[in-house]
Amino acid sequence: MKKIVALSLLFALTICHGCHKKSVEPDNRLHLIEGTIRGNVYDAISKRPVVDARVEATGFSEVDHWSSDSCYTDSNGFYIVQVNSLLYLKNTTGSAMLEVSKDGYLPWTSHGILYQDQDIKEVIAFLEKQ
């Protein structure tokens, strides 16, 4: 009887120790997720390309790090920017934000652009006149 009790206690202690270890030592290693956002910027009414608009992309991380990249649209309203996020190993989806600005137009923002490593996301912006 004593043997059974002792074995049960030992078993319970082993399980508890395992759980405790897991909760105390989380996996806090990080990895870098890189993505590309590209697309075109158009006038919301005429649907013509908006040339020379400033496009700024921000990539958010799970630690105190964020990426920033920017460019200006070409004669077709085309832009391309890079983003990256530092994430814990268990997570694979990064989050980014895109801001487009141009004189004479209202600022345009898109939050929560989700991407995975090496994704190429297409985001089309329609700017409204001020």
Add this chain to the structure above:
Amino acid sequence: MKKLYLVILLSVLVLYSCSDKAVNNTQLHAVHGIIRGNVYDSATKHPVFNAKVVALGFSDSKYQSFDSCMTDSNGFYIVQVTSLLYIKNNTGHAGLEIYKDGYKIWTGNPIYFQDQDIIEVIPFLDKQ
């Protein structure tokens, strides 16, 4: 007596859950999409310049979105559509119409889209 309380309690719970569902079913959310592409002449396969493209977004409610544009020198067009849908639904539906003098009216319906989708539609217009 205890049984009676239990029956009353169960009835209240059932009624509450039903009413909750009824409220949720009437809630609407907006689903936005983009339709783009190029318009071509069906015989020559050349781009059709300055054709009017009209896009309508249909909803679960009375709301209907409207957007339009003219094709450019490459026959390119781009329009936005929005559907207001009940929470349980996430697929919007749109209709596309293309008008150009000398050509038959072209219609595309239904065009299904989910939130932030970019749908490519390439219409070929037939001469009248």
